[in-house]
Amino acid sequence: MEIIETDVAIIGGGPAGCTCALYTSRSNLNTVIIDKNPSVGALAITHQIANYPGVPVDISGEKLLTLMREQAVQYGTDYRRAQVFGIDVAEDWKTVYTPEGTFKAKALVLASGAMGRPASFKGEADFLGKGVSYCATCDGAFYKNREVAVVGANKEAIEEATVLTKFASTVHWITSSDPKSDNEEAMELMHSSNIKHWSRTRLLEIKGNDMGVNGVVVKNKQEEGPINLDLDGVFVYMSGSKPITDFLGDQIALKEDGGVIVDDFMSTNSDGVWAIGDIRNTPFKQAVVAASDGCIAAMSIDRYLNSRKNIRVDWIHS
Ligand SMILES: Cc1cc2nc3c(=O)[nH]c(=O)nc-3n(C[C@H](O)[C@H](O)[C@H](O)COP(=O)(O)OP(=O)(O)OC[C@H]3O[C@@H](n4cnc5c(N)ncnc54)[C@H](O)[C@@H]3O)c2cc1C
Structure with a gap:
């Protein structure tokens, strides 16, 4: 099984994950996005998005997401399709498990969105993992x-x-x-x-x-x-509206409503792990909010990995 080492591993390739990757890649941090499926997240299934600043009003969510992903890849992000089924955040190197390979990262970002659903069919919860x-x-x-x-x-x-x-x-x-x-x-x-x-x-x-x-x-x-x-x-495979946190085990603190708890820098309770976008169960679930979370986390990660006291700006193009 392939083991991939990277500076930053981002679980989820929605607007939160892609924005975070854009910023970390531009900060010269090796960045991998691990994405289950680029067509099933909240933005990907949005027929038309008319309120993302600066883009044409008739753009589809899928097209906007493709642009975001391509921009991150253009700056060096390694985009991989794989479904994460587990993580281990106990050590300095954070481990992410997928059927396609194992990822080891110095910084881990949770950005899997909120298109999950509780087990709701009779027998579904009883036999989860047993069929x-x-x-x-x-x-x-x-x-x-x-x-x-x-x-x-x-x-x-x-x-x-x-x-x-x-x-x-x-x-x-x-x-x-x-x-x-x-x-x-x-x-x-x-x-x-x-x-x-x-x-x-x-x-x-x-x-x-x-x-x-x-x-x-x-x-x-x-x-x-x-x-x-x-x-x-x-x-x-039914869609719902619950933060997708099933792969976290009990390693990351959640709110009562199921969202991941973060501080002002999008850091979770676990050192070296951030959470951004709908996985936080934000009161206003919007693409621009998810993207903003991604930017904040990326700048915080840059400071964390480079032990900077201050957060570096991203508008100097050298
Ligand atoms: C029908 C609908 C219409 C909307 N309309 C608008 C609108 O007009 N304007 C607006 O601003 N917002 C809109 N939103 C909200 C907006 O789409 C979300 O707030 C935003 O997409 C959240 O971004 P995210 O990156 O957190 O999650 P998502 O966009 O949901 O992306 C999460 C990604 O994580 C991946 N993933 C999930 N589980 C795993 C796993 N185990 N392993 C690996 N990858 C995983 C998914 O495949 C997906 O690619 C709409 C939402 C919906 C559902």
Whole structure:
């Protein structure tokens, strides 16, 4: 497994993470953004963004985010797609675990946003890690030649179901509405030989025993009663509005509302770890606020890593 050492590791490539990376890269700090998926964060799914200062009013959130990411990369940021499933912040070097590799950083920035959701299906919390997963690239290989379900119709669900078709014998794709016919990725997925699409179907319950998940109960709109499906794994991809902190364990202090606690410099309770953007559960969740957090954290990191007393400005272009 690859081990990547860097000055700054940023978890999340939304406006918070990209802005932080822009500033740290411009401060000559080696910077890696580790991003689950550039299409599923809050800004990425925003159809139109008319209130980000200085950009055309008809720009989509995805386009604005692409510009932010490209600007950071232009200044040297290493952008990598990977889903973080754990961190270890006990030592001076902070460790970030992903299925694609392990990252070691002198400064760690948490910027994974607030598009998470509490486990809300019956049985979901009980079997989390015992057959319920949110990451096909992390857990897909455990389901070689076994049956699994993917719940959700968003871009992430489609991509993850596609990953699972390479391992599972059958992937039951459960969606409450039909994907649009111009959605090429969804159409391609539906043509996979081992996909069974359950259209207009809701997940009612995830069932299992001491060994883990052994089935689900679903309700199809056209069928009278519930349907039982025997399978070994359930991958849930539904959007919500809760800070994404599941990969932190108990290592970082959170507020009662689930947001990460920070000081004026975006530093968390753990030395060498910052948190920016919607993961703080800010009262005003806006792209410009997330970007501002990213700038503050980056300048604070520059001071921390270079042991400066004062914060250096970023407007001298030499
Ligand atoms: C529908 C909608 C419309 C909006 N409209 C506006 C608007 O018009 N104007 C405005 O200013 N704001 C708007 N917002 C709010 C704005 O989009 C957010 O405040 C902003 O995007 C937050 O930035 P962020 O970087 O903190 O999080 P996000 O933009 O959510 O980015 C988080 C990133 O982290 C990644 N990630 C998550 N978990 C992991 C993990 N485990 N490992 C690695 N990466 C991970 C995600 O893939 C994502 O790329 C809107 C939000 C929504 C949901």
